[in-house]
Amino acid sequence: MSGKTALSRARFExxxxxxxxxxxxxxxxxxxxxxxxxxxxxxxxxxxxxLLDPGSLWISAKDFTLSTYRDVLRSTxxxxxxxxxxxLNSALVSLGTVVLTLVAAVPGAYAVSRLKFFGHRQVSALxxxxxxxxxxxxxxxxxxxxxxxxxxxxxxxxxxxxxxQTVPVSIYMLKNYLVTIPAxxxxxxxxxxxxRLQTVRKVILPLAxxxxxxxxxxxxxxxxxxxxxALLFLAADPGQWTVSLGLAQLSNxxxxxxxxxxxxxxxxxxxxVLLFFAAERLLTEGLTSGADKS
Amino acid sequence: xxxxxxxxxQRRDTSRRSTDPSGDRSPAxxxxxxxxxxxxxxxxxxxxxPTFLVVLVVxxxxxxxxxxxxxxxxxxxDIQGMGLxxxxxxxxxxxxxxxAGFWSSLGTTLLYTAGATLGSVxxxxxxxxxxxxxxxxxxxxxxxxxxxxxxxxxxxAFVWEVALSPQYGVVNDWGRRLFxxxxxxxxxxxxxYEVDLLGLHFDIPLALLTVIVxxxxxxxxxxxxxxxxxxxxxxxxxxxxxxxxxxxxxxRFRHVLLPQLMPVIALLCVLRFIMTFxxxxxxxxxxxxxAGTDVAAVRVYDFLTARYDVGAAAAQALVLALSxxxxxxxxxxxxxxxxxxxx
Numbered sequence: 001m002s003g004k005t006a007l008s009r010a011r012f013e014x015x016x017x018x019x020x021x022x023x024x025x026x027x028x029x030x031x032x033x034x035x036x037x038x039x040x041x042x043x044x045x046x047x048x049x050x051l052l053d054p055g056s057l058w059i060s061a062k063d064f065t066l067s068t069y070r071d072v073l074r075s076t077x078x079x080x081x082x083x084x085x086x087x088l089n090s091a092l093v094s095l096g097t098v099v100l101t102l103v104a105a106v107p108g109a110y111a112v113s114r115l116k117f118f119g120h121r122q123v124s125a126l127x128x129x130x131x132x133x134x135x136x137x138x139x140x141x142x143x144x145x146x147x148x149x150x151x152x153x154x155x156x157x158x159x160x161x162x163x164x165q166t167v168p169v170s171i172y173m174l175k176n177y178l179v180t181i182p183a184x185x186x187x188x189x190x191x192x193x194x195x196r197l198q199t200v201r202k203v204i205l206p207l208a209x210x211x212x213x214x215x216x217x218x219x220x221x222x223x224x225x226x227x228x229x230a231l232l233f234l235a236a237d238p239g240q241w242t243v244s245l246g247l248a249q250l251s252n253x254x255x256x257x258x259x260x261x262x263x264x265x266x267x268x269x270x271x272x273v274l275l276f277f278a279a280e281r282l283l284t285e286g287l288t289s290g291a292d293k294s
Numbered sequence: 295x296x297x298x299x300x301x302x303x304q305r306r307d308t309s310r311r312s313t314d315p316s317g318d319r320s321p322a323x324x325x326x327x328x329x330x331x332x333x334x335x336x337x338x339x340x341x342x343x344p345t346f347l348v349v350l351v352v353x354x355x356x357x358x359x360x361x362x363x364x365x366x367x368x369x370x371x372d373i374q375g376m377g378l379x380x381x382x383x384x385x386x387x388x389x390x391x392x393x394a395g396f397w398s399s400l401g402t403t404l405l406y407t408a409g410a411t412l413g414s415v416x417x418x419x420x421x422x423x424x425x426x427x428x429x430x431x432x433x434x435x436x437x438x439x440x441x442x443x444x445x446x447x448x449x450x451a452f453v454w455e456v457a458l459s460p461q462y463g464v465v466n467d468w469g470r471r472l473f474x475x476x477x478x479x480x481x482x483x484x485x486x487y488e489v490d491l492l493g494l495h496f497d498i499p500l501a502l503l504t505v506i507v508x509x510x511x512x513x514x515x516x517x518x519x520x521x522x523x524x525x526x527x528x529x530x531x532x533x534x535x536x537x538x539x540x541x542x543x544x545x546r547f548r549h550v551l552l553p554q555l556m557p558v559i560a561l562l563c564v565l566r567f568i569m570t571f572x573x574x575x576x577x578x579x580x581x582x583x584x585a586g587t588d589v590a591a592v593r594v595y596d597f598l599t600a601r602y603d604v605g606a607a608a609a610q611a612l613v614l615a616l617s618x619x620x621x622x623x624x625x626x627x628x629x630x631x632x633x634x635x636x637x
Contacts, residue, residue: 009542010540010541010542010543013542013543013544014542014543017543021423021424024420024421024424025424025425025429025435028421028424028425028435028439029435029438029439031511032438032439032441032442032515033438033441035442035450035453035454035457036441036445036453038453038456038457038464039449039453042456050462051461051462054461054462054463054464054466054467055464055467055468055471057464104344104345104348104349105345107341107342107344107345108341108342108344108345108346108349109345110341111337111338111339111341111342111345112342114338115334115335115337115338115341116331116334116335116338117334117335117336117337117338117339117342118335118338118339120338120342123342123346126349127345127349130349130353130354133353133357133615134571134572134591134611134614134615134618135572135574136572136574136591136594136595136611136614137357137360137572137611137612137614137615138353138356138357138360139594139595139598139611140360140363140594140598140604140607140608140611141356141357141359141360141363141608142356143598143604144359144363144604145356145359160352161352163348163352164349164352164353164356167345167348167349167352167353168349168353171345196337221444224446225445225446225447225448227446227447227448227575227579228574228575228578228595232595232598232599243446244446244447244448247448247449247452248448248579251452258456258462261452261456262452262453262456264449265448265449265450265452265453266449268446268448268449269445269446269449272444272445272446273441273444273445276440276444277437280437280440284436284440284519284523287519287520288519288520288522288523
């Protein structure tokens, strides 16, 4: 009797979760895709169409317009919002951050993953602990320092701040990858007469290329999406705004239609999403490497 | 953290010394050759020092300065002429603790953080379980599900703002059509929303709830990624054995999968808790800190930019960081082993 009830319970559960699984999958697809679909949709219609029928989830052929994008991208001299300029600023800051962060993080990650040196446990703990400090705590002194040395509205200053935000994560990601490269490869290089520096440059870095790219991509994402420090440091100088800041300021502007705002959102989102889809597998593996050990 | 096995560096270095006398640190004539461990020590310090320097300059020193500033009366205009060790006082802290909003803001922050952490990890777990077995289009869906995490916060915050708007938002429009809402609901500016359910009267902190839901939505992909990665490393034999023993799906989850996932879930909870506790941009962009969503990080920003009161902002940030550390201290005291296993 009890065996029979257990069996039917098992069968019931199998069936229940079989159905529930698909419901969950559909739900997840809807909540992740719908907001982005909505964003693109609104950016392609005139504001009147939105106000007339806010619930509509499609767009009729006669409403379709690209004028919102023209408005957002055109330079301010031509009466637009100058987002091309902001895109360029963002690209400069993000790429600069990626380069600086990798230069700063690679040697440290290598040392922590490979070499036993005095205090290596403490240093590795420090790198992780730094990752836990709040951005707001850093914001106060950096705000003051930058105001003092006149870096407060420069893209270089912003890139330096972003390095502070990204170095700890990068070390963590790189380290997780480097420990998977067998030490015997380095021994072989040493036997062939490579010094430690040569080994790193000629053997380890090429092998770690996927991880370098994944880390670089993640850093780029963080720098591209960052908002607080851009707001703190650049708000006074519209020529230096990043896209995130430009969009936030646009929303404060009076009489900017929401459809134009959505076009700005699309413009801000597209580069980072394209980059992400191009290297999705790389990024997910880079982020989670080390998560699957028991 | 796995490091190289204890024996490895020595072995590597001795082999090099014997075959490569002109190696990177060949000993000066007359001096005793360095031992292998000392060489590794030197190389390690040399490699770590550039990184250490960067972290020191851009992270550690600023934080140390925050601590100093918190004990000084410092407005942005005074700072030019101020020495590093000016007049010490506890004024900033008494100001922080006495100000009307502080304790309620801390409470709000805690509620927000706990809700968002729990929500995003649970949703991530459910998502990982649902996407565990392969099906057509799984890779595509997995990539799409990371969109909220990858997309810039400013863009997604505006989409939510527009979608939830009482005037032109799609949510209110559909709410009226499908559920017959009489009045549009201002999700992001309603402090208390009155609900009558089965004759009972509730007040719901609606704006805060909306912000929490946003945070869950934005960060569940992060939890999903880590849990899925761990899930796929669970050996099949474990579950097959349970299946043979006649365990039902819930039993297999409870007794086989969950113990395997616990370390990564614990780590995720800690990470998300820390991140959310200090979260600024999401709340600032959605509500500006109004309608009962005055989380502590937004208050720091207000001190800094509205009043240019650097000392008070520093004190507030420091109190925030300390409260976080105390909370984490409790956590590690009770659940520490699991997390350390993972980290």
